Amino acid sequence: MIPPLLPAAADLQGRAPTLGVLGGGQLGRMFLHAAQQLGYETAVLDPDPASPAGRVAHAHLQAGYEDPQALQRLGGLAHAVTTEFENVPAMALKTLAAHVPVSPSGDAVAVCQHRAREKAFIQAAGVPCAPFADLVDETGLAAAAARPELFPGLLKTATLGYDGKGQRTVNGAADLAAAWADLGRAPCVLEKRLDLRVECSVIVARGRDGACVHLPLQQNLHRGGILAVTQVPAPDVSPGQAQAAVAAAERIAAALDYVGVLCVEFFVLADGSLVANEMAPRPHNSGHYSMDACDISQFELQVRTLAGLPLTPPRQHSPAVMLNLLGDLWFRDGADRPPRSPDWISVLALPGTRLHLYGKTDARPGRKMGHLNIIGADAAQVRAVALQACDLLGLPPF
Template identity: 65%
Template sequence: MPGHATLGVMGGGQLGRMFVHAAQAMGYRTAVLDPDSASPAGLVSHQHVRTAYADADGLAALIESADAITTEFENVPAVALRALAERRPVAPSGDVVAICQDRAAEKAHFVAAGVACAPYAVIETAEQLAAVPDALLPGILKTARLGYDGKGQIGVATREELIAAWALLGQVPCVLEQRLALHLELSVIVARGADGALVNFPVQQNLHRDGILAVTQVPAPDVSPALAEEAARCAGQIAAQMGYVGVLCVEFFVVRTESGLRLVANEMAPRPHNSGHYTIDACDVSQFELQVRTLTALPLVAPRLHSPCVMLNLLGDLWFDAEGRERTPCWDAVLALPGTHLHLYGKASARPGRKMGHLTLTGASLATVRATALRVCSLLG
């Protein structure tokens, strides 16, 4: 119960840090397992077990400390989660995380749940490479495992490019997806309890730059209520079909077809998601609090958006001027604007493309907030 237990998290990145913040706000103690002594979550947790994720001593130490354990990233070895689950409640389970770790398994799951995904082929052998249908080109070749923020992906227009791209990716198992003309991108976060209770956050509209999330807007300005409802229903189906317990984010593409706009599931994350960071400042319960609640079997309540908002990701690029000299972004000017909420993840060094923090902008209407977002962008340069 809140005030007594210790909650453990595998992984010490910013998602773990915000989970720790939410757990501590409710009176839980926390334990983080992450090899990095300066990990964002390790820095703020009561305890920090500094070992590799599959290290037997590290896992034993986490079991010793924590009454229930979750994960903040999908690439935790599924075997580690299964080992933890022998001794402690673990949510989400190693089995569902294993599905989310592999793009081929993930797409097969979407299909099994009755949700459309982009036409694709699995490429694990030279024979499968040769048998790829022409209709998948131009396409995007993605490594089946370990891709994130656009990494492990190569756009290919021809068979020659496909062969070269697979070689460049080391001939590891891949998925080739047809390149779709995206009308827009959205995502939905659901939380599902062990008793099957299911709640969802409002649908988010997302803008990516170079494969990395840049901007999230809520309410989604270009999504009809019917499409938003369908996205939430599909995400719920995807969660329920695999008996999911925890917070799950499903990313969708919206494509234009002759019969209107259609949803296509892209990928899912078995954890809170970057596109849900706005929930901390704009909803009456955050995605991280729902992660705590699903882990501890506390009641789930339907989240309510209380402010229209725009979330801007703060990448390491902002920490460098045009000449490449390091600088500190002008937070004082940004925070002088009404409705700006700054979140920095405590990372010691900035690198281009590295997620250093985010800003949530809230206001009375989405139009006001978007105007603030434009001012913030011009201030940050």
């Protein structure tokens, strides 16, 4: 076991303990804020000079994720390293792990990077997921087309797809070849489209000693493949379904021998059954509400798992709604007009609103610019305020 990395302890060279992260996006930025609040120095490896995390880190190594010199420098600077996105090269994590504790491991991240491996792993862990088929060549195309139970379905690229990217709807076998060609004939997974009642997710944090805690189950609404709204407590998920989802997420984390924060997304089907959709080896958009509604946020949990600090079960002290804020909100006057900031003054005048902007230098449609948490004494009041915020921002109601 690696001893806990205590925030107040300097090493023999007088260095303050430093936590490193691969990736400079908003998840890295919020992780760094949580680490700094606990007294750690921080370091980021990201090629973007204006990355949100790089701009708030104690040290920003501006280089590619596979740059051997940058990895060597990060391994010498940081006492432990994590990642803020699943598409970081798994080999970079394995390279760093030879010199410094890394969590999650490169092997765990590699499973989450590939949809076919991910679904096979979820099934092997004893958790059901949607019926699927690999599609990597003409033979796989023919085999998938010959399985009528997979249609209507979704064809998804096996790697690099997120927020609805790299996906095509396939209504029948006759559409499959054209959809595959449209995705560049890249390795794909064909997944049966299920009759959904509600989407939800569970965030677990697992330490090196196997201790595991979780946030409350989140109910999620996606628009255009991008998370739009999260509600906690989940209004349309029964306690039994929530308990089953938490147990399944913890089982997957244990099977991965996972260390860190892991999000597992689930579907509750029309018949009430539960299936896993996918997982993210990092904090997740649906857990952002925890920054204001819980006594320990998902980002502090990430710090605790990385540094070997105690994992105490988070407590949600307030019902919450999280609204995702995309760059589209800056273009309400039209895409051909200069961007204009939303009316934050009116939004922040609403009770219980907590605005989190990510420090991105330019707004673009579809780009995640921030999120708005609304908390309050009861779920009905929180939802009512959230709907007022939606009206002020020009977001559709939920």
